[in-house]
Structure formats: C-alpha cells, structure tokens
Amino acid sequence: MPKRVDHAERRTEIAEALxxxxxxRGLHAVGMRDVAxxxxxxxxxxxxxxxxxxxxxxxxxxxxxxxxxERVAARLRAAGDHPGPRAMIEALLMAALPTDExxxxxxxxxxxxxxxxxxxxxxxxxxxxxxxxxxxxxxHGLLQQAQESDLLRPGVDSRTEAVGLLAMSAGLGTSILVGxxxxxxxxxxxxxxLNRIFGPGPxxxxxxxxxxx
Amino acid sequence: MPKRVDHAERRTEIAEALxxxxxxRGLHAVGMRDVAxxxxxxxxxxxxxxxxxxxxxxxxxxxxxxxxxERVAARLRAAGDHPGPRAMIEALLMAALPTDExxxxxxxxxxxxxxxxxxxxxxxxxxxxxxxxxxxxxxHGLLQQAQESDLLRPGVDSRTEAVGLLAMSAGLGTSILVGxxxxxxxxxxxxxxLNRIFGPGPxxxxxxxxxxx
DNA sequence: AACGTTGTGATACGAACGTACCACGATGGT
DNA sequence: ACCATCGTGGTACGTTCGTATCACAACGTT
Numbered sequence: 001m002p003k004r005v006d007h008a009e010r011r012t013e014i015a016e017a018l019x020x021x022x023x024x025r026g027l028h029a030v031g032m033r034d035v036a037x038x039x040x041x042x043x044x045x046x047x048x049x050x051x052x053x054x055x056x057x058x059x060x061x062x063x064x065x066x067x068x069x070e071r072v073a074a075r076l077r078a079a080g081d082h083p084g085p086r087a088m089i090e091a092l093l094m095a096a097l098p099t100d101e102x103x104x105x106x107x108x109x110x111x112x113x114x115x116x117x118x119x120x121x122x123x124x125x126x127x128x129x130x131x132x133x134x135x136x137x138x139x140h141g142l143l144q145q146a147q148e149s150d151l152l153r154p155g156v157d158s159r160t161e162a163v164g165l166l167a168m169s170a171g172l173g174t175s176i177l178v179g180x181x182x183x184x185x186x187x188x189x190x191x192x193x194l195n196r197i198f199g200p201g202p203x204x205x206x207x208x209x210x211x212x213x
Numbered sequence: 214m215p216k217r218v219d220h221a222e223r224r225t226e227i228a229e230a231l232x233x234x235x236x237x238r239g240l241h242a243v244g245m246r247d248v249a250x251x252x253x254x255x256x257x258x259x260x261x262x263x264x265x266x267x268x269x270x271x272x273x274x275x276x277x278x279x280x281x282x283e284r285v286a287a288r289l290r291a292a293g294d295h296p297g298p299r300a301m302i303e304a305l306l307m308a309a310l311p312t313d314e315x316x317x318x319x320x321x322x323x324x325x326x327x328x329x330x331x332x333x334x335x336x337x338x339x340x341x342x343x344x345x346x347x348x349x350x351x352x353h354g355l356l357q358q359a360q361e362s363d364l365l366r367p368g369v370d371s372r373t374e375a376v377g378l379l380a381m382s383a384g385l386g387t388s389i390l391v392g393x394x395x396x397x398x399x400x401x402x403x404x405x406x407l408n409r410i411f412g413p414g415p416x417x418x419x420x421x422x423x424x425x426x
Numbered sequence: 427a428a429c430g431t432t433g434t435g436a437t438a439c440g441a442a443c444g445t446a447c448c449a450c451g452a453t454g455g456t
Numbered sequence: 457a458c459c460a461t462c463g464t465g466g467t468a469c470g471t472t473c474g475t476a477t478c479a480c481a482a483c484g485t486t
Contacts, residue, residue: 004453005463026332028241031443042465043444053444112328114391118321119239128391160405163398167384168377175380178327178341185376192373217483218433244473255435256474266474431484438477446469453462 011049014039015063018056023105027112032056058123061113065127068106071095072135085146086198089165092139093190096169098176099183107173136162146198156197165193224262227252228276231269236318240325245269271336274326278340281319284308285348298359299411302378305352306403309382311389312396320386349375359411369410378406 017039022030032053036043050056072095079091098104110127117123143158152158172189175181230252235243245266249256263269285308292304311317323340330336356371365371385402388394 026329028329029332032445033443044465044467045463047445048463051445108328108331111324111387114387115321115325115328116239116241117391119242124391129393132388132393155409157405160402163385163394164381164402164406167388167402168381169384170387171380171383171385174324174327174383175345178330178337180342180345181376189373189377189380192370193377196368245475246473257435257437258433260475261433264475427486429485431482433480433482435479435481436477437479439475441473441475443472444470447467449465449467451462451464453460455460456458 007049011059012063014041014046014049014056015060018060019064019105019109022060022109022112027109027116054122057113057116061123061127064106064109064113065131068103068110069131071102071106085142085149085151086194089139089142089146090190090194092135092142093165093169094187096135096166096173097183097186098173104177107177111174111177132166136166139166143197151198153197153199161197165190168193220262223258224272225276227254227259227262227269228273231273232277232318232322235273235322235325240322240329267335270326270329274322274336274340277319277322277326278344281316281323282344284315284319298355298362298364299407302352302355302359303403303407305348305355306378306382307400309348309379309386310396310399311386317390320390324387324390345379349379352379356410364411366410366412374410378403381406 014035018030018035021034021038025034032046033043035056036046039046046056050059072092075091075095076088079087095103098107113123114128117128140159140162143152143156143162146152147156147158168189172181172186176183176186227248231243231248234247234251238247245259246256248269249259252259259269263272285305288304288308289301292300308316311320326336327341330341353372353375356365356369356375359365360369360371381402385394385399389396389399
C-alpha cells in the first residue's frame, strides 16, 4: 500500500510501543512480538526496522532519555526565570520524580536499563554517564547563579549540593516507585533542603506538603 | 548417599549460588540450570528444594536482604558507641554504598528485584517497604539521640534528614554502580552533609576524600 | 526384613523466544 | 514498460527455558 516510508519516524513509533508495553509489563517481560502487537505492525516489521532486539532496546533507551530530557526542559521553561533560580531548581528536581504515569514509566524503565548496563557495557556510555553529568552541570549552574546573586546561605558548596540533590531525587524516585513513599513526602523533603540552601522563601505550589505521613 | 538433609541449610546454599551467579551475569540472565551448576547440584535438586523459580527468587531476595542487614549491623557494632552517634551514622550510610564486591552485588541485585517488584506485587512487601522503613527508623533514632545530646546544629529536622540521607545513599549507590561516580566522591558528599548537620568534627577514616574528581 | 518416605539423577515436554527464510505487491528510476 | 529495490506478510527453525515425569538408591520405622 504505502510507497516510501520515513524510517526514522517508523522507528520512533516502534520504540514508543516498546516503552509503552515495557512500562506496563516490565522490560524483562517484553519480547519482539509484544512490541509488534503494541505498535500494530507485524513481527517482521520490527525486525525490518531494527534488525536485532539489542538494537531495538538500545534505540528505546536513547529515545526514552531524549523524551525525558525534553520533558524536563519544558518544565524548566514553564518555570520561567521570573521567580528566580529557586523555582527552576524546584522544577528540575520535581520533574525527575515519578509523579504521573509518564515519569513513573521513565523511572521504571530507566532503572531497568541501568541494571542491564551493569553487565552490558554497550548500554552504558551515553544515557548513564553523559546525561546525568549534564543534569548535574545544569543544577550546578543554577546553584552557582543563585550564589552569585547572594541568594544562598553562606557555606553552601554548590557542586556538592547539586550532586547530593540529584542523588536524593533518584533515591526518592525509586522509593516512590516501589510504593514505600508518596510523591508528597518527597516534595516536602525537597522543600526542607531548598529552605536550608536558600533562605526561607515562598514554598512549592503543588501538593499538600504535610510534614511527613 | 546422604541420609537426612537439612533443608534450610541446603536452600541457603542454593540461594547463595543464585546470588553469586546473578551478581556475575545479571538477575535477568539467570536460569534454574545456572543456579544448579553454580551450586554444584543437579537441576532436579533446585526444583526439589524450591518447587518453582518464583519461590527461588523470592527466597533469594529475602536471603539477600537478611545477609545485608547483618552486614550493616556488624559495621554498626564495629563503629561502636565510643566516638558518638556521628560515627554510627557514617557507618550506616557508608555500609549501603557499593564499595566492595559484596555491597556491589547487593546493590545490583536489590535494584533488579526492585524493578521486578514494580510489576509483581508478590515481591514488594517485606524487603522494599519494611526494611527501608527500619533503616529509616534506625537513622532517625541516631539523629534524635545526637540531637538530645545537643550535637546537632539548630534547625535540623532529624526525620527529614534521615529520609533524605538514605535516599541520597541509594541514589549515589546507583551512580557508583553504573560507573558515573566513584565511591570516594560519594564519601565526600556524605562528609559535607554530616558536617552541615553536626558541627564540624573529626572526618571519615576511609578514602582520600578529595573535593570532587 | 519389609516398606513407605526422602533425596537424587536423567530426561522429556511444551511453550516462547529471537532470528532467518521465502514470497510477493508496490514503487520509482530509466 | 521494465526491473531492481523497498516494504511487508507469513512462517519455519533452532535454542532455551521452566516444569513434569520416570526411575531408583538410601534411609527410618515397624
């Protein structure tokens, strides 16, 4: 029926099918046939656009990381520069928490890939070193900017804080994912730490932010 | 040849074989046959002592969590009460980092199980809710104890700090696992935060603890 | 001494997986 | 108008997996 097909677009569609079905049933339980069914194409086509499963998984990871990067960027843009760097930092940290379905899926799959990357060096480089480094640099930049504007309490090490906050975000994200903690409690913890780094200021908009449940 | 066999002991041996081989090749790549070979027994025996793979995995998780709990307890005991609560807290946080092979395996497999638990509620309850809650309670207790001894800076919320530090530990652990960060840099971050919570005091014994590589 | 239970081995089975192969309609270049 | 190539479907192959089955040796009990 169709003549010439945009390969990149088709690969993206299939990769998103992979992300959907993996988010639903777990990455370990996803086969080529599941991806094909979810994408509404034949098994042969998945083979055609990604010759091997490994390549499909790799592309899926890159696509996932890219989509998530765009999401974070959009939230940062939405936060705007108006209320100052603190709002941007809040947006950055909150965007990484698994609150809605999309971020839940991201955390779930990203962690799955991270586990695979421990034994499969092919996966590692870009999404598990470079991307976190970039996030760290971004947060570090925001903190430095705030520091230069004299918004931070004295004695704050912007670099160490950046690393620590991102690690905290990752750890809290996992806790939320497995149901140990609620997004609201994570929000409250961030609020506490931002109050400690900045002076006391205007709070976070979302969530009830009760002390701790 | 042998007459009566201690089931519990045998199950433990097999579970440890599971942990070893899974730590080497990844939990997703481990089959019943691999566990049998690693334990030096026949496939049938693994089936005999754990009827199904799911039960083997479940027991493996509980065993892993238990062994790790003992490890942390031993480190806490080794830290002793003498240098005060700060040393205990340092020991608690450091014990959770993947520094040697044993803790690396623990982090790797525990994360693998956590990913599985997202889609399989059978796994969740004990090791992913109760155990972290216990760790949190322990750290919280140590912080409270330090607070009552007037060792903490004013304005420190012991509960929030406990949760945040443990989340940071988990996040840093994953970063170390995938090779983004070194154990030493994680140590430096803990030192920074403990200096902030306590007054400035005696440093951590292990590691070079350079500012940040 | 006989017997039921327990521990162990070898092997078979059915399903699912990733991949390879074959066939064919449609399309675009010449 | 031909033909090589692209896109697509269907299906088969070989492997591996978890599990089930059969057989039998060794032990404790009576």
